[in-house]
Amino acid sequence: MRHVIRFLILVPFFLLACQSNIDDRSTRLVNNPKSATESDRKEVAQIAFTNIEHDFGRLIQGEKVVHIFKFKNSGNVDLIVSQVSASCGCTASKFTKEPLKPGEEGKIExxxxxxxxxxxxxxxxxxxxxxxxxxxxLRLKAQVTTPESY
Structure with a gap:
């Protein structure tokens, strides 16, 4: 009998604890071209890079080298590059932060x-x-040698 009473007390507790509260969910619309309807897809920015890979070739350890990746907004609304992040601290980048109109070009150094x-x-x-x-x-490649082995 005690088990039945415990069960009857615990069941409502768990049901209330697991209830989802729909009001807590964000109802803000996120502008995501991948989830847009077909009519909305006509109004998208498109980023088109000239190339996405660069090979620096052979470098002597300690050298700093620079490459510029160029891209174009081939869409029909403004393109905004919001973030550029490298896989390690040995690579730094500067990029065009202003919105690019359709047809305009930008760069990532x-x-x-x-x-x-x-x-x-x-x-x-x-x-x-x-x-x-x-x-x-984007990808970078290099063969780094020590000054003694060069």
């Missing part, structure tokens, strides 16, 4: 510091924008 690096290096730079695709991964 990437600096690779080979100090402390050795051997084949593969680095990635992740670009996030409001365009399609929303995420683009």
């Amino acid at each position: 990437v600096t690779f510091d080979s100090n402390g690096q050795r051997g084949i290096q593969n680095k990635t730079i992740t670009v996030i924008s409001n365009g399609l695709p929303q995420t683009t991964v």
Whole structure:
């Protein structure tokens, strides 16, 4: 009998604890081109890179090298690059932060510091924008040798 009473007391407790509260959910509309309706897809920014990979070739440890990735807004609304992040601290980037009108071009300047690096290096730079695709991964490659082995 005690088990039945405990059960009857605990069941409502668990039912109330697991109840979802719909009012807590965010109802803010997120402008996501991938979830847009077909008519909305006509109004999107598109980011098109000239190239997404660059090979610096052979570097002597300690060298700093720069490459510029160029891109174009091939969509029909403004393109905004919101974030550019590198896979490690040895790679830094500067990028066009102003909105780009359709047809305009922008750039991402990437600096690779080979100090402390050795051997084949593969680095990635992740670009996030409001365009399609929303995420683009750029790649850098280098063969870093020590000054003694060069």
